Amino acid sequence: MEAVLPGGAVRAFPRATPLSAIAEAFDPSLAGRAIAAVVDGVEKDIYLPLQQSGRLEFITPESPRALEIYRHTTSHLLANAVKDLFPEVKIGIGPATEEGFFYDFERAEPFTPEDLERIERRMREIKKADHPIRRIEQPKEEALAYFRKLGDNLKVELVAEKGGAVVSCYRQGNFMDFCTGPHLPSTGAIGAFKLLTVAGAYWKGSEKNQQLQRIYGTAFPTEDQLQEHLRLLDEAKKRDHRKLGPALDLFSVEETAGPGLIFWHPNGTIVRQILEDFWKEEHRRRGYQLVTTPHIARDELWRQSGHLDFYKENMYTFEIEEAGYVIKPMNCPGHSLIYKSRLRSYRELPIRYAELGTVYRYERSGVLHGMMRVRGFTQDDAHIYCTRDQIVDEIKGVLDLVITFLKTFGYDRYEIDLSVRDPAHLEKYAGDDTGWRMAEDALTQALESRHLSYIRREGEAVFYGPKIDVRMFDAIGRPWQGPTVQFDFNLPQRLGIQYVAPDRSQTPVVMVHRAIYGSLERFVGGLVEHYAGAFPVWLAPVQAVVLPITDRTLDYAREIQDLLRAAGLRCDLDVRNEKIGAKIRDAQIKKVPFMLVAGDREAQSRTVSVRSRREGDLGPMGLEAIRDRIAQMDGGRVLGP
RNA sequence: GCCGACGUAGCUCAGUGGUAGAGCAACUGAUUCGUAAUCAGUAGGUCGCCGGUUCAACCCCGGCCGUCGGCUCCA
Structure with a gap:
């Protein structure tokens, strides 16, 4: 052998x-x-x-696959400990995840933080006992009988559903679980772990099923790796936009006004407007036309578009003079009305309508999350109406735009998903087969012509068309929902969106929805975390702050502020009667890119001592020199320090 | 929406049934100072809201609102 x-x-x-x-x-x-x-x-x-x-x-512990094995084995250790301490608990499933692992349990009483500590202690005891972990292959009936005897009805359900005539289980000491493996050879081989939280989770992920208690934890081969992971969690916490946003006076959510509604403060509005201006400029340059549509419309529009059928539970509706109205949850029907306001010839296509459209959607209270998941938000929405032979070029154009934006904001790592139909269920999709194929080809061709690698996801398309989604990774490697491009075969059909073709026939238009920021709220929230609140100069609400050393140089400091302001820069002045150390500390905390120290020496030589928030003291510079330098970083959208 | 935790001054947090506290921030005064916190004083709270138990509730109980961690859903 x-x-x-x-x-x-x-x-x-x-x-x-x-x-x-x-x-x-x-x-x-x-x-x-x-x-x-x-x-x-x-x-x-x-x-x-x-x-x-x-x-x-x-x-080996260094292999990429190792982490999952460690975590999965640790999840068994967790279930083992829970069974030891609470024999009446029924066990569900316990897989490894991206961040660690979890195990679901059914138990009448909620697990308390104290229970978690006890469980973790018990886990360490079992680890120390170093029980061998052994794979057992047995007839399905035997496994079923085993779990039935224990009253583990969830497990019984799983074994019954999965597995063939022979099923595999893993035994360690007195505990056995149904599992395909592989696992570490013994409990003693398990590495460093920590239980983190307990949360509710529906059995098999369906709201119709009972809710179980899910204990989350994480595990690594070594203690150092675990500590590093916990440090990263801590770092993520420090970047949390829900913390930094209000601290930097960017935005707030007001309980009196209601959850999921963002109040943009002056600082946040500066960032937002810069994003809006940049966006408008880039779109006009690329042949988009800006439009503005109303925030409310008769429900008839939404009946025609179909939203009243399939989106009703997310819409805010009300009645005035016996007419039903809808607060718009989407911009597409409005844009389509503008398109339809007169006959359109093939000669004027493609038509690209763009709008920073504010929409409102009812979101269930439990899903709201800072600026990321809200009930009112502004989409950077655009709809492209074109003919079938224009679509490849249009998609290429959108991809170029997407890349420009990703680069400008410093998202240099991203992944692209191409979501297409589920070949097994072609009947659940709107539109004709040729259309879908053309659309899919167009997306593929465009991606390939731009040398963009992508992951093809079958069955991930929405019912009305295939799409491209971009996942961007922030400075600490976390994924964010990014730009999206979607074909729509449903709306043109429902609303009768057509053009007059060369043969004078009324032909249905091809419609593409696309967004780059997604929503300004979500995007800005993401930027806060990406930059940890330290916006690059071009986005910083305050680009420089002048710090006089004493009141003697207050007038000189004012002069510097005026000079920078005259150049269109956002420059503050710290007039407080504080020592320079305190002023610097506060400017650092506010993450102002440049601090301009103005004392007697500087006034004398008509200079400022420049301090960068990242690089510290840069020494004295001429007034025009620092002004030009900041202006250059501003205009050039420089990402650096 | 569901499960769990949490809600005390602008912020961070003490306070286990008997008149509500600290640090920072704010304000006032003194100080005029050289690269991450000058000193002193003052003010600031229906302890998320409503109800109940109690002679007495920030504290115990119930309901509601909000936030957080998840589930489900999504820009």
């Missing part, structure tokens, strides 16, 4: 040699370090024997 490693190394072994022994034979440094193996592409527990010749690969 032969084992082949990825490097090509080959060795012979007696039949049924344990994988761990093979690992050690190949490379003594792997002894006790290999946590699992991949045999001919299938993951196996490390203590299992090799039954026939094959290609082998070993998973």
Whole structure:
């Protein structure tokens, strides 16, 4: 029997040699370090024997796959501990996740933070006991009988639904769970872990089912990695826009006015307006026409568009003089009315209508989240109306726009999803087959012509058309919902959006929805976290602050402020009777990019001592020089310090 | 909406049934100072809201509102 490693190394072994022994034979440094193996592409527990010749690969704690195995095994450890402490609890599912792991439990009493501590202590005891973790393959009936006897009805349901005639379970000490594996070879092999929170979660993710208690935790091979992860969580907390936003006086949410409604303060409004101006400029340049549509409209429009059927529970409606009205939850019907206000010829296509349109949507209270998920928000919405042979160019144009924006804001890592129909259920989609194929081809072609890699997601398209979604990653690597481009085969049909073709026939138009920011609220919230509140000069609400050392230089300081203001820069002046250290500290906390210290020396030489919020003291500079430097960073949309 | 936790001064947080506290911020005064907090004083609270228990409630109980962590849903 032969084992082949990825490097090509080959060795012979007696039949049924344990994988761990093979690992050690190949490379003594792997002894006790290999946590699992991949045999001919299938993951196996490390203590299992090799039954026939094959290609082998070993998973060590450093392997990318290792994390998931550690976490999954830790989730079993969690369930094991919970069962020990609360035998009456029924266990649900317990997978590894991106950030750690969880396990769902059914229990009448809620788990308290004290329970979590007890559970964690028990987990450590079981880890210390170092029980071997062993895979058991048994007839489905036996596994069912086992969980039935324990009264673990959730598990019984799972085993019954999944698995073939023979199912695999993993046993450690007195605890056994239904699982495909692989797992670490023993509880002692488990690394560093920590339980984090408990939350409600519906059984099998459906609101119709009972709600279970989900205990979240995270786990890593080493304590250092765990600590680093906790540090990152802490860093994310410091960047939280819900904390920084009000602290930097950007926005607030007012209980009196209602949840999910954003009040943009002067500082936030500066950032917002810069985004709006930049957006308008880029759109006009690319042949978009700006439009403005009303915030309310008769319900008839929404009946025609279909929203009253499929979007009703998200819409605010009211009645005036016996007529029903809707507060707009979307801009597309309005734009389409402008299109339809007269006959359109193929000669005027494509038509691109763009609007920073404020919409209101009822969102369930539990989903609201700072500026990210709100009930009133402004979409940077545009709709492209074109013919079928224009769509590839149009999509290319949108992608170019998207890339420009991502670059400008410093989102240099992103992923693209192409969501297409579920080939198994073509009947649930609006529009004709040729249209869908053309649209999908157009999206693909455009992506490829721009050399953008993407992930094709079958069945992820919405019912009215295929789409491209961009996921952008912020400065600390977290993903954010970014730009989106969607075809719509439904609305043109429902609203009769057509153009007169060269043969004089009325032809349905192709409609594309697209947004770059998504919503100004969400985008600005994202920027706050991306920059940790330290906006680049071009976006900073205050770009520079003049700090006089004493009242003697107050007039000189005013002069500097005026000079910068005259250049169109946003410059504050700290007139408080404070020591320079205190003024600097406060400017640092407000994350002002430049501090301009003006004391007697500077007044004498008509200079300022420049301090950068990131680089500290830069020494004295001439007034015009610093003004020009800041103006250059402003105009050039420089991202640096 | 559902499960759980939380809600005390502008902010961060003490306060376990007997008249509500600190630091920072604010205000006033003194100080005029060189790269992340000068000193002193003053003011600031129907303890989220409503109801109940009690001689007495920030504290115990119930309802509601809001926030947070999730689920579900989404720009």
